[in-house]
Amino acid sequence: MAGLSLTLATAKSTLMNTQVQMQVTSNNIANAENTSYARQKAVLTTNLSIQTHAGWLGTGASVDSIIQMRDGYIEQSLLNSMSGESQYNTLTTQLTIAQASFSDDGSTGISQALGDFWDAWDTLVQNPEGITEQAVVYSATESLVQDIRATYDDLDALANTQLPEQMEGTTDEANSLLEQIAELNLQIMRNESSGYSANNLRDTRYQALKDLAEIVPIKFSQETNGSVTVSFSENGTSVTLVSGAQTNATPLQYNDGTGEVTFTAYDGGTTLTTDTVSGGELGGLMTAQDDIQDYMERLNEFTSTLIEQVNGIYNPTSDPAEPFVFTGSDAGDIAMSADFLDGLNSSELSDRALLISNLQDQEVSFTSSTTRFSDYLADIQSQIGSDIEDAETKVDYYEALRSELESQQQSVSGVSLDEEMVDLLKHQQVYQAAAKIINTTVEMLNTILDIS
Amino acid sequence: MRISFAIAHQGAIREINRKQVDIDRLTTMLSSEKKLLSPSDDPDAWAAAMDLKQGLRAIETFENNIQFGLSxxxxxxxxxxxxxxxxxxxxxxxxxxxxxxxxxxxxxxxxxxxxxxxxxxxxxxxxxxxxxxxxxxxxxxxxxxxxxxxxxxxxxxxxxxxxxxxxxxxxxxxxxxxxxxxxxxxxxxxxxxxxxxxxxxxxxxxxxxxxxxxxxxxxxxxxxxxxxxxxxxxxxxxxxxxxxxxxxxxxxxxxxxxRLSELEAADTAELIILLQQKQTALEACLSATAMIDDLNLMDFL
Missing domain, CATH: 1.20.1330.10 (f41 fragment of flagellin, N-terminal domain)
Structure with missing residues (x-):
């Protein structure tokens, strides 16, 4: 039978509910700036009614659960866009470093050294026996050799030392994140076995998934037990990296020798070895390494052709007893022969100097085209520029996509201070009303007591 | 659509950063008087500029040789x-x-x-x-x-x-x-x-x-x-x-x-106008960001 004590109990539970709601609001406000946090909401359910002579009488409400506002589809799309943005950001950064290594605007670097090299031979034509003219040829040749080698060495260090180190680092980081996700899965499964959502653990796991997506492109799917399954796909093959609380000891392994990365499934059953990853920082690093190695090959081709052409003119019979201008075979080992101008008479020097100088106007056959040496150099730079321009365009695209998806994700999961303020007002008023009920009920009880 | 506290501020920061990057780039162009600072600025124009520089260097050599020949x-x-x-x-x-x-x-x-x-x-x-x-x-x-x-x-x-x-x-x-x-x-x-x-x-x-x-x-x-x-x-x-x-x-x-000057040299007047535009846009961004704080229910309670 209903009575004032039931009213007091109902008002009390309202106060308790409101305190929980206030705490949820407070927690939301505390995490307002955290984009990995999904706003929470205390879900109230109406208590069972009791039957009275007047009918079914409500007994208030209680907090059923505290839920998170999430949209799995938008979150997966957001992770994809983050992988894309991270890949092309990394690529842009690395290629910009390679571009700076060339440091060649026609007035500096290899182009300038090449121009000085041709000019020196031109000047030698005017006075083949001149000490100054010969010194200029030696100096220009040495400068050209040094510039080519310095550029090649910079690119080589970038492609074959720095990038592999970074790839090693990123795979270690990815492994650590995968381990963390598996551990979080375990904790979430345990926590949620009681029927309550482990919201904070889910937020932490979502942050780990975002961090992982910035390294490698991943897919995740939500399981009914609260865990997520994380997988990686490339070239039509999919590898499950995390399932429940399981992951391999080293799910990602970078092979320095081949430049490939091996992805191993959580149970060790499936492996995928690839030299291309379509997304994430790892994908950007792998693409940058390929591109830079391509520039190195082109610089090698330029250098070997230069060596072949100049030496072919200077020592047409390839007589080992006679001097060559250059030694070595490519950009990695090109060097200047010592005192190569000695031993030739004035007439021979004049003839050969003119022929070497004429090389600058001649179209020479390279793998990709038949063109002049200077044009080939400009083409390498143009290629680097185009690659950076393409990567920057993709960064812009993925940035815009990420921004849009982040807005959508935040629209669902983000904390709006205005909304929280309105909720706060609402909770305050409910709390005040419940307190008023208690006050009134107590007064009524006192009235009864006074009568007696 | 709900606008969360984080996204409103992130958007503002992103836009401010973009404007500042643009201003930095325009300032560099103005101080160097060059609009082509690296191949990625315009790969085709860069290649054309390199070709022109090579041509000018060759002409200088030819002129030097002719001078020698004339002497x-x-x-x-x-x-x-x-x-x-x-x-x-x-x-x-x-x-x-x-x-x-x-x-x-x-x-x-x-x-x-x-x-x-x-x-x-x-x-x-x-x-x-x-x-x-x-x-x-x-x-x-x-x-x-x-x-x-x-x-x-x-x-x-x-x-x-x-x-x-x-x-x-x-x-x-x-x-x-x-x-x-x-x-x-x-x-x-x-x-x-x-x-x-x-x-x-x-x-x-x-x-x-x-x-x-x-x-x-x-x-x-x-x-x-x-x-x-x-x-x-x-x-x-x-x-x-x-x-x-x-x-x-x-x-x-x-x-x-x-031709090289057309490709490479910066048009100072144009750059200054662009810089002013970007500055105005940045000021608007900053002003809008400041307004985000004002547009909050807390200020009215």
């Missing part, structure tokens, strides 16, 4: 002019010697013809910039280019017939020298004698007062003079060609420099 040619012409004068002087002395003057006149003619032989040999061994003018491509150092046996008048040429060529245009070379054999041996098509030998013979004939021999040398000297003039004509054609080429290169250089 060499002018010096050669100067010596050939002196050689012509010597031959004419020798002709006058020969005519004077034929008229059988006094002993003093004879002695003077011998002395003058002796001097002409020496002067002509000096011309043959003339140098420019440390090189013999008439040695072809050979460098006979430390020997003289031309030596003459004082007893027989025989001349030894230690040079060759090499052509000294310099690059004066793309795939274009110009010959700038005349070799000693071509200059001093004549007639040009089938050389039978040498100017130095004829001048020595004149001195011998005058000394011996052999009018018949003097008469023969006189005839030969006419041919020598004509030969020297023809060599000067060859030289004049080459010099004229190089001068024309120099003018063409000047025009080409100007055209390439203009």
């Amino acid at each position: 060499w040619g002018n010096m050669t012409d100067l010596y050939l002019d002196r050689l012509s004068d010597l031959i004419m002087e020798a002709t006058d002395i020969a005519n004077s010697a034929i008229t059988q003057g006094t002993d003093e006149e004879h002695a003077a003619n011998v002395t003058m013809s002796e001097q002409i032989v020496k002067d002509a040999l000096e011309i043959a061994n003339a140098e420019y910039d440390g090189r013999y003018l008439f040695s072809g491509l050979a460098d006979p150092s430390p020997s003289d280019l031309f030596t003459q046996d004082d007893a027989t008048g025989a001349v030894t040429y230690n040079g060759d017939q090499g052509e000294l060529k310099v690059r004066t245009g793309t795939n274009k070379t110009s010959i700038i020298n005349l070799n000693g054999e071509d200059v001093f041996n004549y007639p040009a098509d089938t050389p039978t004698t040498n100017i130095l030998v004829e001048l020595w013979s004149l001195r011998e004939a005058i000394e011996a007062e052999d009018t018949s021999a003097i008469q023969t040398v006189l005839t030969n000297l006419d041919g020598a003079l004509e030969h020297v003039q023809s060599q000067r004509s060859v030289l004049a054609v080459r010099l004229g060609d190089m001068k024309s080429q120099q003018e063409a290169l000047d025009a080409l250089s100007l055209s390439k420099a203009n």
Whole structure:
């Protein structure tokens, strides 16, 4: 039978509910700036009614659960866009470093050294026996050799030392994140076995998934037990990296020798070895390494052709007893022969100097085209520029996509201070009303007591 | 759509960053006065600019070579002019010697013809910039280019017939020298004698007062003079060609420099206007960001 004590109990539970709601609001406000946090909401359910002579009488409400506002589809799309943005950001950064290594605007670097090299031979034509003219040829040749080698060495260090180190680092980081996700899965499964959502653990796991997506492109799917399954796909093959609380000891392994990365499934059953990853920082690093190695090959081709052409003119019979201008075979080992101008008479020097100088106007056959040496150099730079321009365009695209998806994700999961303020007002008023009920009920009880 | 607290601020920060990147880039362009700062700014324009720079460098080289060729040619012409004068002087002395003057006149003619032989040999061994003018491509150092046996008048040429060529245009070379054999041996098509030998013979004939021999040398000297003039004509054609080429290169250089400037140089006025636009946009961004804080329910409670 209903009575004032039931009213007091109902008002009390309202106060308790409101305190929980206030705490949820407070927690939301505390995490307002955290984009990995999904706003929470205390879900109230109406208590069972009791039957009275007047009918079914409500007994208030209680907090059923505290839920998170999430949209799995938008979150997966957001992770994809983050992988894309991270890949092309990394690529842009690395290629910009390679571009700076060339440091060649026609007035500096290899182009300038090449121009000085041709000019020196031109000047030698005017006075083949001149000490100054010969010194200029030696100096220009040495400068050209040094510039080519310095550029090649910079690119080589970038492609074959720095990038592999970074790839090693990123795979270690990815492994650590995968381990963390598996551990979080375990904790979430345990926590949620009681029927309550482990919201904070889910937020932490979502942050780990975002961090992982910035390294490698991943897919995740939500399981009914609260865990997520994380997988990686490339070239039509999919590898499950995390399932429940399981992951391999080293799910990602970078092979320095081949430049490939091996992805191993959580149970060790499936492996995928690839030299291309379509997304994430790892994908950007792998693409940058390929591109830079391509520039190195082109610089090698330029250098070997230069060596072949100049030496072919200077020592047409390839007589080992006679001097060559250059030694070595490519950009990695090109060097200047010592005192190569000695031993030739004035007439021979004049003839050969003119022929070497004429090389600058001649179209020479390279793998990709038949063109002049200077044009080939400009083409390498143009290629680097185009690659950076393409990567920057993709960064812009993925940035815009990420921004849009982040807005959508935040629209669902983000904390709006205005909304929280309105909720706060609402909770305050409910709390005040419940307190008023208690006050009134107590007064009524006192009235009864006074009568007696 | 709900606008969360985080997304409103993230959006503001992103836009502020973008504007600041744009402003930084425009400021760099303004301070460097270049709109092409790296290949990625405009790969095609960069390649075109590199090509133009290469072209300008080559033109500078061609102009330097032409200058050298003109100096060499002018010096050669100067010596050939002196050689012509010597031959004419020798002709006058020969005519004077034929008229059988006094002993003093004879002695003077011998002395003058002796001097002409020496002067002509000096011309043959003339140098420019440390090189013999008439040695072809050979460098006979430390020997003289031309030596003459004082007893027989025989001349030894230690040079060759090499052509000294310099690059004066793309795939274009110009010959700038005349070799000693071509200059001093004549007639040009089938050389039978040498100017130095004829001048020595004149001195011998005058000394011996052999009018018949003097008469023969006189005839030969006419041919020598004509030969020297023809060599000067060859030289004049080459010099004229190089001068024309120099003018063409000047025009080409100007055209390439203009095109390079169009590709590479920043338009200061345009950049300043763009900078002002970006500054205004940044100010608007900052102002909007400040307003985000004001547009909050907390301020009204």
